[in-house]
Amino acid sequence: MEVHMIILTGVLVTVAVYLLLSRNMIRMILGTAVLSHAVHLLLITMGGAAEGHVPLLGESDGPYVDALPQALILTAIVISFATTAFLLVLAYRTYEETGTDDLNYLRRVRRE
Amino acid sequence: MKGNDVILRTVSRIVVFIILTFGVELFLSGHNNPGGGFIGGLVLSSALVLLYVVFDIETVHQGVPLDFKKVAAFGAMLAVLSGTAAAVLGHPFLSQGFGYFDLPIFGVTELTTVTIFEAGVALTVIGTVETIILSISKDV
Amino acid sequence: MLVVLGVFFPFAAAGLIPLLYRLIPNRRIGWFVMAVPLVLFAGLLSIVPGIAAGKTANVTVPWIPDAGIDLAFHIDGLSMIFGLLITGVGSLVVLYSIHYLSERESLGHFYAYLLLFMGAMLGVVFSDNLMVLYAFWELTSISSFLLIAFWYHRKGSRYGARKSMLITVFGGIGMLAGFLMLYSMTGTFSIRETITLAPELSEQPLYLAAMILVMLGAFTKSAQFPFHIWLPDAMEAPTPVSAYLHSATMVKAGIYLIARFTPIFGGESTWFWTVSLIGIVTLLWGSFNAVKQNDLKALLAYSTISQLGLIMSLLGFGSAALAAGTDAEQVLLAQAGFAALFYMVNHSTFKGLLFMIVGIVDHELGTRDIRRLGGLMALMPVSFTLAVIGSFSMAGLPPFNGFLGKEMFFQAAVTVSSGNPFTADGAALLFPVVGWIASVFTFIYCMIIVYRTFLGPRQPEKVDRLPHEAPKGMLVSPAVLALFVVGIFFFPNLAGKYLIGPAMPAVFPTLAGKPGLVPHIQAWHGFNTPLLMTIGVIAAGIILFVTFRHWRLIYRFPPFRWNLDTVYRGLIGGMETGSTLITKRYMSGNLRDYFVYIYVFFLAAAGGSLFLKGAFKPDFRMETIAVYEVTFVLIMTFAALAMPFVKSRITATLLNGVLGYSIAIFFIFFRAPDLALTQTVIETVTTVLFLLCFHFLPDWKPERAPARTKIINGLIALGAGAVVTGFALTVKGYVVFDSISGYFEDSYTLAGGKNIVNAILGDFRAFDTMLEVVVLFIAGIGVYTLIVLKAKKGGGDIEGK
Structure with missing residues (x-):
């Protein structure tokens, strides 16, 4: 199943980059969200497929799946939540102040 | 965000406590089973979010009179300080200790310093999530 | 031990000045400041007879022993002269400044900087360790910068401060390189040990380079031609500072360095x-x-x-x-x-x-x-x-x-x-x-x-x-x-x-004890x-x-009217205009352009090396895959591909949610219950956040970019996806190192926990988690600041207070 997962990751990255290159702020933020999904999938896939038990010592005697990527991803999930929240608020505050959500127009906006 | 759906309110009163209990359970069981500071904190904060959605901010604030910025700051500080304690005692920064104690009611129980650290994590998560959601809602 | 206290005494006093200045907010604070150099001067005087008899005072406090860097202090006859000058002239300058400076000046800053300088300068002349000497050396440059710019509202002061800083720090960095070269030859940072090894050094290839770099440090600091141009501009400093730093002590640091290194390079x-x-x-x-x-x-x-x-x-x-x-x-x-x-x-x-x-x-x-x-x-x-x-x-x-x-x-x-x-x-x-x-x-x-x-x-x-x-x-x-x-x-x-x-x-050192080394000085000698x-x-x-x-x-004719300031201004101005030109060329202020730079570079560097180096060996071995797994792969693929084309942002957000929840299910397939739980809750909260923010943002319009731009975007995106896929497929087939994860499976004995993931987060790699918590907190505070502390509409900008 790893090959499928890797190709899926590739698709997600393509979509994410395409969204990132857009000029609309919301599309861009969605792009970052999709990109972090892609990375999480990639990390767990590269950590080795489901050949082993849940990494809980109380549940079985092993062998266990690799626990390290899981710990890394857990950290990454929470961080990407924090950045997404920050970006969203930044986007709507920018819109409030400048009246545009188009990144091409944004650089022409000057505060008096 | 003022809702006036009677069924939603009635159900929420009960559900919120179930979620809260589940969150605490997740937090405490994280050492040996799925769960831990992040998840516990997230579930607890989602229970609070539900409260804010169903009732209005002022009502909830009377019941839970917390300044969530300070909760987040306290959590982050707790996480950092719990590591400093190890450093003061001469261990590497953030070394955790654990031991087994025979307590009157609970029997032989494992007590660890990780719990303090995890509590810091959970409080930061709760404080941050609520700060974000409340800041945006108040801006309406 | 007294030596160490002596060096750190001024620093401690500098730290106390802000508190003291609150208690005594007038010029009488100078009397307390004067006590610092006076005490040190008396202390140094008391050991003068010992030093004159050939003794030295040494003390070493381990600092970074692994790198050979210790707080090693050493007082001999040479450092004694400088020590007495620093503390003696220092006392007089502080006394003079009590009457010179007006009480309207921020005396607290002045004396704190002055004491900072004093400590740094004592550190320079007493250090026996090259790295410690360098640290103190730069600290004198910094305190000199602060003191020259004391009247920072004047343009000339700021100009002079920056100039002196640029020139002396430039020399200082050269000197550091010279010190490191010496270290590579001798294996020690101790000056005294280097001196004992000096006879063997002159054959080494780096010897000449190290010598020139050390001289560079000394010449910039002591305002030697052609680096002297900073000193006249440094005269913008208050006169007590000019008397102290720029004539009696700091500019003599270069003299000290040359004298100190004479046994090595002389x-x-x-x-x-x-x-x-x-x-x-x-x-x-x-x-x-x-x-x-x-x-x-x-x-x-x-x-x-x-x-x-x-x-x-x-x-x-x-x-x-x-x-x-x-x-x-x-x-x-x-x-x-x-x-x-x-x-x-x-x-x-x-x-x-x-x-x-x-x-x-x-x-x-x-x-x-x-x-x-x-x-x-x-x-x-x-x-x-x-x-x-x-x-x-x-x-x-x-x-x-x-x-x-x-x-x-x-x-x-x-x-x-x-x-x-x-x-x-x-x-x-x-x-x-x-x-x-x-x-x-x-x-x-x-x-x-x-x-x-x-x-x-x-x-x-x-x-x-x-x-x-x-x-x-x-x-x-x-x-x-x-x-x-x-x-x-x-x-x-x-x-x-x-x-x-x-x-x-x-x-x-080789002439020590020879008769006539110390001459008898006579005013009248025929x-x-x-x-x-x-x-x-x-x-x-x-x-x-x-x-x-x-x-x-x-003075009006060349070469007598030549002025090296012109060279300095030309250099600095040229660098500024040059970098502005280059920066303006590519910093368009358009976010898309920056993403294009990043991804094109990614394609060229990562993709290029993958294919050009022939490392691309995809591993297409298919493992068994269950029907439900295929189902979710297909769901995610369709959800992702639909995202750029949907008409409404709500739909796009819900599609993102579909991706997120599907990933949670994949986490279950991959035996990661903690991740599945976290992902589910986070995805819910994220979706709520998106919907909340849509309240404030206009619905999106269809992308009205020219077709050419869209095609370029599409190609870059496809390329990025392909490179990631290619890398992942290639890496999958390689096993270069053994996994380190076996170590974490001892989590019960090492950390007392049966949940390995949690043991990693809370114990093995708790430092990561701690920093992550701090990042989370910063993001929360950022959101709060953006929303709650925004400037009131029409309330003017923040700079106007």
Whole structure:
């Protein structure tokens, strides 16, 4: 199943980059969200497929799946939540102040 | 965000406590089973979010009179300080200790310093999530 | 141990100043500050007899032992001279500043910076560890920057501060590189150990480079030609600072460095020629330029440059002693080193004195421009007397210590020209000739100080105040220095025996104990060459001074009007405009452009190397896959592909949610219950956030980009996806290292937890988690700040307060 997962990751990255290159702020933020999904999938896939038990010592005697990527991803999930929240608020505050959500127009906006 | 759906309110009163209990359970069981500071904190904060959605901010604030910025700051500080304690005692920064104690009611129980650290994590998560959601809602 | 406390005492006091300044917010705080250098001065005095008897004080506190960096402090005769200057002149300067600075100034800052400098400077001269020395060295640059920019509202102060910082730190970094080269040759950062290894070093390939870099550090710090240009601009600092940092102590750090490294590099012809020539050129150029200055402080700045050059050249002459053949020659040449240190002490006394007098004139009249001064003798008799003592000493006249120093300089120049190990022909004759010419100019500007300020006609219409004698408090410090100027003339051998003599073994370790190394200084030594040279200086000086207005026109012609400032400004300005041009070329301010840079670079670097290096070996071995897994892969693929094309942002957000929840399910397939739980909750909260924010944002319009842009975007995106896929497929087939994860499976014995993931987060890699929590907190605070603390509509911008 790893090959499928890797190709899926590739698709997600393509979509994410395409969204990132857009000029609309919301599309861009969605792009970052999709990109972090892609990375999480990639990390767990590269950590080795489901050949082993849940990494809980109380549940079985092993062998266990690799626990390290899981710990890394857990950290990454929470961080990407924090950045997404920050970006969203930044986007709507920018819109409030400048009246545009188009990144091409944004650089022409000057505060008096 | 003022809702006036009677069924939603009635159900929420009960559900919120179930979620809260589940969150605490997740937090405490994280050492040996799925769960831990992040998840516990997230579930607890989602229970609070539900409260804010169903009732209005002022009502909830009377019941839970917390300044969530300070909760987040306290959590982050707790996480950092719990590591400093190890450093003061001469261990590497953030070394955790654990031991087994025979307590009157609970029997032989494992007590660890990780719990303090995890509590810091959970409080930061709760404080941050609520700060974000409340800041945006108040801006309406 | 006392040594360590001594170095850190000023730092501790500097830390206390802000608190103290709250209690005593007026000039009386200066008395407390003065206690610091006074105590240290007394402490150092108490060990002078021991040091004079050849003992040293050492202490080492381990700091970073793995890197060989220890707080190693070492006091010998050489560091003692500097230590006494730093604390002694320091006490006098603080005393002077009590009366000089107005109470409206932020005295707290001033004294905190001053103490910071004092500690750093003591650190420089007492450190035995090269890295520690470097750290203190840069700290003196930083505190000097802060002190020059003390009146930061003036443009000139900021310009001067930046200039001095750029030049001295530039040299400092070069010096650091030199130190590291030395370390690579010797394997130790200790100066004393390096000295013991010195004889083996000169064969090493890096020896010459290290030598030049160390000299670079010394020359920039001591304002040697062509790096001298920062010192005149540093005169924007308050006068006590100029007197202390920029004449008596900090600029002597370079002298210290050269003296300290003479045992390592001395005896080499490169060292001898570079140090001597740079010194003698600086001496001439500085004194020549001092004559044309109209601002008294600028005049003193150039005079300081020139005399630093004099001391530098003496150290260069002296270094020849380490290569000389016979004992007699060695001792004779080493006299130059003795003269250097003797002259340095003298210079600190008379130059500090003159700066203080100029400060008094400035303070009383509000100007330092000699074109507006004159005839102050009758109004300020005490200041006049002190100025005469200082100037005549600098000019090299008896009965002041400058006379002795100048005679010793002439003697050393004559000695080195008549016989040294590096030249047989007359090239070294240059030294006494140039030295003599420079001394004539020195004599002229000394006369200018006295005549144009205190004698001649008064010009009351050009000054708006009625001048009168300075308050007694301001006269105490220059008077004490004047006492030394006269005292050293009459009792020079006291200084020679207790202060300068003990330093000689530190500069010339191989000559230690040889008879005659510490000379007997005499004011009268018969009609020999140095005395005749002095008489010549006085005669030529008087003639040229009297006829000054007839020949001052030469300053208008090249090369005499050349100014290295132009080079500096051109360099700095060129760098600024150059970097602005380059930056404007690609910093379009458009986010898409930046993403394009990033991804095109990614494609070229990662993709290019993957395919060009032939590393691309995809591993397409299919493992078994269950039907439900295929289902979710397909769901995610369709959800993702639909996202760029949907018409409504709500749909797009829900599609993102589909991706997120599907990933949670994949986490279950991959045996990761913690992740699945977290992902589910986070996805819910994220979706809520998106929907909340949509309340404030307009619905999106279809992308109206030109087709060309869309195609480029699509190609870049496809490329990025392909490169990631290619990498992942390739990496999948390789197993280069064993997994380290087995270690974490002992989590029950090591961390007492049965959930391995949680043990990693809370124990094994708790540091990551802690920082993550901090990041989360910062993001929360960021959101709060953006929303709650926004400027009120129409409330003006934040900079307007």
